[in-house]
Amino acid sequence: MEKVVTRQLFRNLERFEHQSIELNGWVRNNRAQKSFGFLMINDGSFFETIQVVYEESLDNFKEIQKIRVGSAVTVYGVVIPTPNAKQPFEIKAHKLVLKGDCPEDYPIQPKRHTREFLREVAHLRPRTNLFSAVFRVRSLVAFAIHSYFQEKNFVYVHTPIITGSDAEGAGEMFRVTTLDLDNIPRNEEGVVDFKHDFFAKSTNLTVSGQLEGEAFALALRDVYTFGPTFRAENSNTQRHASEFWMIEPEMAFADLKDDMDMAEGMIKYIINYVLENAPEEMNFFDQYVSKGVLNRVQTVANSTFKRITYTEAIDILLTANKKFENKVEWGIDLSTEHERYLTDEVFKSPVFVTDYPKDIKAFYMRVNDDQKTVAAMDLLVPGVGELIGGSQREERLDILEKRMEEIGVPTEDLNWYLDLRRYGGVTHSGFGLGFERMVMYLTGVENIRDVIPFPRTPKNAEF
């Protein structure tokens, strides 16, 4: 008797029709009737559950009737096609064994649970339809990203998580230490003496791997990072977590246009990959999580992304027949309402906004010939806002040094970064994609806590 998983049966039903099979899984529901009953079984290999019919003739019929939701079972039975039913087949059990019992207090009963409640049982929530779908899609998005870049011969680089630099400048950082908090070593002036810390210096968790990624791009040409990053910001929003994953490609001999082409190609590749590999999950999101998400992402995969400059964007906003809460003028950072107006009302498609004022952007972005703007790009997406931020990097040593001085970035710590301009420095560009943002965009799930297995947010590091 062949041992099978649910995915095989759904994807290759013909091979198994009227065959005897063995299936392991967990009971999602048990509808016991007088002389027969139905077990809905999910084995984790596939989004859908399988209906198992059990009849009075089975030795342990009375025990089977009492099997509770959440229990693990092994089913031996025959695959029966059911062309007129909602499910394409069911399994008629000729033997059914309870493998792992589940008591009545099991929190994941077959009823509607709030997402807040399910966050409290994050170790059990992947057993629900919503979260099994979210986490399978999350996995597929990750693999799509790797595949996209590997097919293009990019080198995957693990940039460091623990960093001695606090100059990355992307946000507040977590300290990493082995100092005894009850006995902090101090020097003669009474200042904390990090010479006694594990790394003999003050260290933090990384907020970005970009700078290290640049070092590798200037050797291996096309590289990408994909790793966890951290923000110690005390903001409790639906879109922010303290620990999240980022993808940061970096390309030598590539300018801002190449950068946008690469980003656009990546988004489309991810969408197509997920549509192809998780149709059941995407249909579920479309029906129960975010109506229209399927059509929305399909449209994006088939569209050409718009590209406008920041200055053009400001002009559009200034002439808009709409009152914004935040004042529009050249030099402002676009706020969510501005971004939404551009994507949802004007363009109705993803749009790259380029060439932002240098004063609102990071020190490493390349100064344009107008001396006022930098070769930056943000990808704004309908319903989500900023999904990607990138730029052509300043490759001219003298201009970079001047910018760092202006902004107050200490050059001593970043001498190695300046070396990348001293020694064979060339045009190079890159961008960052917030991984969870992409998963939220594809699934329609609105709270970042619901797309991370065990989310970390202020005052919360359970499990």
Next chain:
Amino acid sequence: MEKVVTRQLFRNLERFEHQSIELNGWVRNNRAQKSFGFLMINDGSFFETIQVVYEESLDNFKEIQKIRVGSAVTVYGVVIPTPNAKQPFEIKAHKLVLKGDCPEDYPIQPKRHTREFLREVAHLRPRTNLFSAVFRVRSLVAFAIHSYFQEKNFVYVHTPIITGSDAEGAGEMFRVTTLDLDNIPRNEEGVVDFKHDFFAKSTNLTVSGQLEGEAFALALRDVYTFGPTFRAENSNTQRHASEFWMIEPEMAFADLKDDMDMAEGMIKYIINYVLENAPEEMNFFDQYVSKGVLNRVQTVANSTFKRITYTEAIDILLTANKKFENKVEWGIDLSTEHERYLTDEVFKSPVFVTDYPKDIKAFYMRVNDDQKTVAAMDLLVPGVGELIGGSQREERLDILEKRMEEIGVPTEDLNWYLDLRRYGGVTHSGFGLGFERMVMYLTGVENIRDVIPFPRTPKNAEF
């Protein structure tokens, strides 16, 4: 004129023979003669360099003669096959432009550098043959691992990096905090008050994602983690880093034999993938880094891994015609000399050692019927030692609780972990692969600092 990269030329030379192309890259060497010269160019896309011939007839011949090692250039030229030379082709330049200069103090001159020196310029070392090969292979190993598990429908799970648990038990941990070290908050008893810390509790960097992985396996069946893990151990060895990456698959409805099958399949898949995708790099390692490594890994890919119990291993060691420094008796943890004897002298192949005494193994491993051993397995590999450690997990709630009590693992923190046994618990197994160990094994590089882009070790967190 077509813009190409080195990889295209080497992999698809016929298409480009006698064609005009544009190539961007960095100068590895410049041998200027009186009326002509040779530039060795590497563009990062490929291990090999390309020889570019430039002649007196070029406008800027005199400047080209002076182009220094490390400079970035754009070459416009014709691809000329050279069937009798070491390199299959060269490029005859008809135009050559300096894009990024490089001064004479460039540290990566074309001569032999010690690996110790190159660690000090970790931002430049990927520009050398050794490190470009190592980091490309590292990337391929990572992708091979993802491909192996994704092809088998495993779900990639990002388990948390910051953890509130200190019960993972795999080693000393780094603290993560936003407390002001100059002003540590204390409660009335004078004890550090973590209520004021970012997560309102004491938090650390993870040493393993296994326990969280188990939660996902008991929902999604087959899962794997692939992320950074940390050890705050003050050990300065060639084989230990403070930050390294681990792969931890976890499978429901799988026993120890399934676990070993999966591990063996993975190792072979990785080897075959790298041999196929990085032949130039592997030849380089074989010639210059570790003689015989190519043959060694090929043999492993084609062999059936041996499987012996710990008790059998002890018997072999006891009857060995060899004097060990560490005493051999049932109950000891195998030391490196014992492992080496088994792999290098007895079996001459990878060997799984199973069913270790429970007293030397972790609390979560399943107790065997003999009550003395647990269903654990270590994969020992010739020349490297332990590459993988895994086990069938204890799924029986009462026995697990008893083990935790015996060993002194606090159950309050791990109540969620016990839930996985309470609610539909089943047979499940998993293992951990140290990613860097695998890269060291494949490349023959002996120091873990030389397979990590920016290694973190005691007193060292540069870049």
